[in-house]
Amino acid sequence: MPASRRRLLQLAATALPAAAAQATPSAATAPLRAPRLRPGDTLGLVSPANATFEREPLRMAIESLQALGFKVKPGAFVAARRGPFAGTDEQRAADLNAMFADDSVAGILAMTGGSGCNRIVDKLDYDLIRRTPKFFGGFSDLTSLVNAIHRRTGLVTFHSPVAASEWNDYSVQGFKAVVMNAEAAVLRNPAVRPADDLVAREERIATIRPGRAQGRLVGGNLTVLASLAGTPYFPDCRGALLFLEDVNEYIYRIDRCLSTLRLAGALDQLAGVVLGRFTKCEPGEGYGSLTLDEVFDDYFLPLGVPVFRGAAIGHIRRKMTVPVGALAEMDAQTGTIRLLAPAVT
Known part of the structure; x- marks a missing residue:
């Protein structure tokens, strides 16, 4: 390979990370932290990934969050379905953006994992999220959203049980310590x-x-x-x-x-x-x-x-x-x- 072409490829390889670094918080930047969740707060329930095909799992998830002491506000499309997903890409992203924009909502939890979060990761309003930092949690397919939100905004997000998870004592106490009691656990x-x-x-x-x-x-x-x-x-x-x-x-x-x-x-x-x-x-x-x-x-x-x-x-x-x-x-x-x-x- 000619030296001039090799040099151009090297410059191109370093240009993309540099451009991304200008647009996103760096590892040295202090993280953005959301207010802790408190009993009586309203938790937004969204489904950025798979649909929930029966009514009972949704009811059980809401009851679990209420038992944790929260009011629950289901997203407009939390029970929607398009194929395996909880609605269209636009609907699922709109639910998440709407929850960050809603001043009555203190935090946001995913209903379930599955697949589909990568389809909406470029449809979130990261400027809005940065301006209105809130708890956001989930695991499995939510890996893409919790990491993307942190990378693009600096907000600390949470690899946590989803609403449909089993909320046993170990999971509950860990969630409360980190998210509600603000412990350096x-x-x-x-x-x-x-x-x-x-x-x-x-x-x-x-x-x-x-x-x-x-x-x-x-x-x-x-x-x-x-x-x-x-x-x-x-x-x-x-x-x-x-x-x-x-x-x-x-x-x-x-x-x-x-x-x-x-x-x-x-x-x-x-x-x-x-x-x-x-x-x-x-x-x-x-x-x-x-x-x-x-x-x-x-x-x-x-x-x-x-x-x-x-x-x-x-x-x-x-x-x-x-x-x-x-x-x-x-x-x-x-x-x-x-x-x-x-x-x-």
Whole structure:
């Protein structure tokens, strides 16, 4: 390749990140925090992803949020449907924008995950969101929105249970500590005592590389996150603590998504890695498969940063509420994430 052409390609490769950095908050910028949620506040209920096909799950979700002490305002299209989605792309984005614009709404929670959030990530009013910071939470397919909103506005968002999740005591207490009580909480797995066994077999932490590290929390569902690579909505991974989870993916697909993050340059920038649950992520058909242990070792050990596996993050009953964009310290030996400041005001 001629030297002049090589130089042009180098300039083009550096121009895009520089332009994006001018339009979005940098890793050094102080995060924008929403007011904490309080009992009696109105929580907006939206469905940016899949439709809810029966009435009863929607009623149960509203009852759960009311039991948490909130008034609930369903979005205009929360019960809509177009194919698998809760309405058209325009309707789902309009619901979310309307909730941020509504002064009576203190925070916004997704009804469920599924798919479709990537279709509306470029339809949100990020200037409006920056002017009216509010709690916004969800997990799974909501990974794209919680990371995009933080990347484009600096607002701390929340990888949290969705409204349709099981609101067991562990999930409720974690949500209250981080979102309602404004605690600089320590996020750790639920304590499980074996009923009739020599060792605990649930909620276990596995240290892949020991150590402590500080940085901003980014991440969520691995396949959704990888689908954002190369876009202005992908998180800034410089000095970050990356947390990942997934469900129902063959191991070779987990490998492929991690290779996407590596080739995008995201992994080399990290301060630490927290791996949640990779539920039903098993070998596919064929001549054989790497194990998840081997895949994680291949991608994360060469980074030389602390890494642990088994955090209560993912498609599981008992879930942490993890603030995306908040400064935290991870300890790979104890399997904990300590918030260095409250994630809400």
